[in-house]
Amino acid sequence: MIFLYGIALLAGIATAMQPGQSTQLAKSFGEPFAAGLVSMLVGTATMLVIGLATGRLHLPSLQQAGAAPWWAWGGGVLGAGVILAQLFVAQRIGAASFLGLLVTAGVVTSITLDHFGLEGFATHPASLARLVGGGLMIAGVALVALF
Structure with a gap:
């Protein structure tokens, strides 16, 4: 692991x-x-x-490709x-701001995907700790972007 x-x-x-x-x-x-x-x-x-x-590397059959969800x-x-x-x-906003926004948006979106079990992910409830963690990431990226 x-x-x-x-x-x-x-x-x-x-x-x-x-x-x-x-x-x-x-x-x-x-x-x-x-x-x-x-x-x-x-x-x-x-x-x-x-x-x-x-x-x-194994290319899918037409049946396998057709069975994939549209999304x-x-x-x-x-x-x-x-x-x-x-x-x-x-280049315009800087590496730290760009990556901070990229990762933070990904984590916040992932909490939603996990909570509802969307896109094939196992369901993991959006607990208070996870929501606070996402909020702290938002606050952290705001600090990076502003200073």
Whole structure:
């Protein structure tokens, strides 16, 4: 289990670094949309290589693809939205404010998803402690953004 928390920490570090890398690519290209497209293509290629190297890449059948809930297909659109936000917002508001808002919005949304068991998540009630934690994150990101 500690290993999984370590992977989550590394993903957090990557999330903090990715906006700077994406915006630098956009500056080098002189075109944010091209940089976003290249970023997603590199990500796709990375997933392909890792999937093939580990033997865990198995394309779904048409029946499996058809059985997926309609909303599950939006993940790629949301990923593109995150990259676009990195390209157009992160450099303007700063890394700490951008990531603070990104993570805090994610945690607050996750409390809602967990509470109602939405998008396939197991139900975890929005206890007072979880709500206070979300509120503290909002207060913390406000302090980071203001100072």
